[in-house]
Amino acid sequence: MQNTPARAPDVVKSADRVLDLxxxxxxxxxxLGLAEVTDELGxxxxxxLGLLRTLAARGYVERDAEDRYRLAHPFGREEGDWLGGLPRQVAAVGRPVIxxxxxxxxxxxxxxxxxxxxMVRPLVxxxxxxxxxxxxxAVDCPAYCTAMGRMLLAYMSTESVDLCLALPLRALTAATRTDPAAIRAQIALARRQGYAEIDGEFAEGGSGVAAPVFDRTGRAVAALNLASLTERWQRHRLDFIAAVTGAAAAVTARLGGRPPADAGRS
Known part of the structure; x- marks a missing residue:
């Protein structure tokens, strides 16, 4: 799995962390609890804890009775809303490529x-x-059984993958892999290949491929996915894989991003 990539030399580390948070x-x-924030941001x-306390003191973040944190109103608006920032930027630069x-x-x-x-949330x-x-x-989907999810898990820490696979792994179709070892093998394969494939695991009769989109630090911030009927997928699989990996690279370039030095290696 990945090591935390170096940040661009013109980025102020403390400000970057605040925006990430x-x-x-x-x-x-x-x-989110402190442990979840720590794991997600690495x-x-x-x-x-220092960042959360500072943001809470300034009124940007709220802490509940169970010591969990969320954006304070009006910044969060409705629960689950996007703040903007990088997710909005990725969606904007990615749409023409899509x-x-x-x-x-x-x-x-x-x-x-x-x-x-x-969970994987659709941006576009x-x-x-x-x-x-x-x-x-266009709803949040579990990472363990989707091409986008496995592709993003391939660039997360071993500890994050462990946490993901410790959750209940429900079979959505007869083809859904629910054995953690089998899913780990698919995640490792996605990292080596630079793309992840799904064949009927999320929805019967649906197949597809996903490739990663990287930011300027080499972090996988999104995944680009082509979803096809299985019959058409089987006829055009290699063409679809080439098209998706090329398009994901184009989104990365438009974002000013770059893959990490060890991309494509386990």
Whole structure:
């Protein structure tokens, strides 16, 4: 799994951490505990606690009776709203690439990011123009059984993957992998290949591929996914994989990002 990438030389570390924390809380669908914040951001517990206390003192964050944190109103608005920042930027720069990919392949394309609870939240979805198509619902989806989720897990720490696979792993279809060892193998394969494939594990008759999108520090901040009917996927698999990996690289470039030095290696 990955090591924490170095930050760009023109980035102020303390300010970057504050923005990372605000974006994390802005994406969360529920209040987060200190341990969850520490794990998600990969920073020391003392640093996370100091940032949370400072933001709470300034009225940007609220702490509940169970010592969990969320954005204070009006910043959070409704629970689960996006704060903006990087997620909004990724969606904006990614949409033209997504639309071009849909035009090229004729299939549904999604851009998603990991949120709390190891769920993948859609940022952008452009549906296939074909009358008969696979169009996943634009809702939060579990990471363990989706192409986007496994791709993002491939760039998270071993501890994060352990936490994800310790959750209940429900079979959504007859093909869903629920054995943690089998899922770990798929996550490792995704890291080596640079893309993750799903064949009927999330929805019967639906298949697809996802590739990572990186920010300027080499962090995988989103995944680009093509969703197809299994029959069409089997006929065009290699073309679809090449199209998605190329499009994800284009979104990374538009974001000013770069893959980490060890991308494509286990």
């Amino acid at each position: 605000l974006e994390l809380l802005g994406c969360a669908t529920r209040p 920073i020391p517990k003392s640093s996370a 639309e071009a990919l849909v035009a090229r392949t004729g299939e549904t394309v999604n851009l998603g990011a990991m949120v709390s609870g190891f 979805q452009v549906a296939s123009p074909q009358e008969i198509r696979y169009e996943p619902r």
